[in-house]
Amino acid sequence: MTENQKAQICALRKQGAGYMKIAQQTGISQNTIKSFCRRNNLTAKETADVPAEEQSVCECCGKPMVQRDGRKKKRFCSDACRNKWWNAHLDIVKRKAIYKYQCPNCGKAFEVYGNSHRKYCCHECYVEHRFGGGLDG
Numbered sequence: 001m002t003e004n005q006k007a008q009i010c011a012l013r014k015q016g017a018g019y020m021k022i023a024q025q026t027g028i029s030q031n032t033i034k035s036f037c038r039r040n041n042l043t044a045k046e047t048a049d050v051p052a053e054e055q056s057v058c059e060c061c062g063k064p065m066v067q068r069d070g071r072k073k074k075r076f077c078s079d080a081c082r083n084k085w086w087n088a089h090l091d092i093v094k095r096k097a098i099y100k101y102q103c104p105n106c107g108k109a110f111e112v113y114g115n116s117h118r119k120y121c122c123h124e125c126y127v128e129h130r131f132g133g134g135l136d137g
């Protein structure tokens with residue numbers, strides 16, 4: 001690959017051209033283009049080249065993100081940020097699977113989220129009711 005071809009690939013990639021289009025214009029195989037782009041960090045569009053209405057930031061860490069046309073709007077940059085944000089904002093979550101039970105051991109009423117088969121309010125009640133007051137071991 002010549003220096004001229006490398007410069008051409010960089011220019012086309014920064015304009016938003018895909019690997020196939022670049023391969024067709026340069027006469028180089030698509031896999032070679034893809035490898036070159038990965039080695040030179042040309043895999044994603046630069047956020048500076050993206051219009052402001054397509055840019056957004058992660059609700060958790062504030063990292064800039066690029067929104068893609070035809071896809072659902074991204075709110076978080078990663079699963080880690082999504083989990084961290086939702087765990088910090090449990091009051092916002094609309095939980096639909098809340099079950100109310102009464103503990104067969106102590107008789108205390110309790111609520112549990114997401115587990116429709118739970119019987120006991122705590123592990124101690126489970127052990128006491130199931131094994132008669134404790135484990136001898």
